[in-house]
Amino acid sequence: MRALRRILVTALVAVTGLTQAVPAQQASIGASPKSMIEPVYDGYQFPTQALHYDAEWRLWKAGSAMIKIQSGPGELHHITATAESSGAVAVLYRVQDRLESYFDRRTNCSDRIIKHSEEGFHMRETTLKFEPTRGKSVLDERNLRNGETKHLETDSPACVTDVLSGMFYLASQRLEPGAVHLFPLNDGGKTVDVTAYVEGREDVKTDAGTFHTVRVAIYSGTGALKGRGKVWIWYTDDAHLPVQMRSRLFWGTMTLRLARIEK
Secondary structure: OHHHHHHHHOHHHHHHHOOOOOOHHHHHOOOOOOOOOOOOOOOOOOOOOEEEEEEEEOOEEEEEEEEEEEEOOOOEEEEEEEEEEOHHHHHHOOEEEEEEEEEEOOOOOEEEEEEEEEEOOEEEEEEEEEEOOOOEEEEEEEEOOOOOEEEEEEEOOOOOEOOOHHHHHHHOOOOOOOOEEEEEEOOOOOOEEEEEEEEEEEEEEEOOEEEEEEEEEEEEOOOOOOOOEEEEEEEEOOOOOEEEEEEEEOOEEEEEEEEEEEO
16 A cells, blocks of 8 residues: 555656556657656746645545645755545555655756655655765665664666656656656666656646646556556646646556645
8 A cells, every 4th residue: 555655645656656568659659768867948937836636546535645846955946745645545544744855956856855654554764865976876764663774875877856856857848749758766776767658638627627738658667566557647738737647556546636726
């Protein structure tokens, strides 16, 4: 059930469980793009509103999530995301998480991500820092129940996204139907290449309104849940706000829909 936290917080948190299979539409694409982080396209502005979502699992309300971007120190942007289970799902599996990601607004490179996770009987504090000059990601984790700690250093490219900033990295790119974006993502272990394929345009209705969107399928050929699920994000076709996210995993489908926008 840890995947519950992943989709509650953000669809990109589910990247560690994305499908290996390529969408059928991509069969017509020729040469594969090179995995890299592209800068923000001209004219794009990162959203400053707080985005509130309701989560649904098997027709039950599963919980809620909130995502907000603010200016951080220097050239960094600061993303805050929270997730909390509710209703019958909370009885089965309690989730109360908070994630904070810092990334360079000019280059889209992640600087660090901080996680406070309360999931069932698991309670952890995790910090993942990226050190491009050393080519390393440095993870420090503490189990809040028994005090055990873990320190892990792994090789990492000079510029990567994390599981939270990755969603807004995609938002900062041109999302025309048929486009493919391949980029590296690191969540404290081996860096994986994530592929995002813009499947097409679609109108999406949520409690926050009806939106003209582009639907993006996201997947990876590696990771802990390789080949066991699919993830989609629906971005508005103007400001690229994520208004709907869906994760289809082996235990069922979880959908996040935008409930309201807080200015």
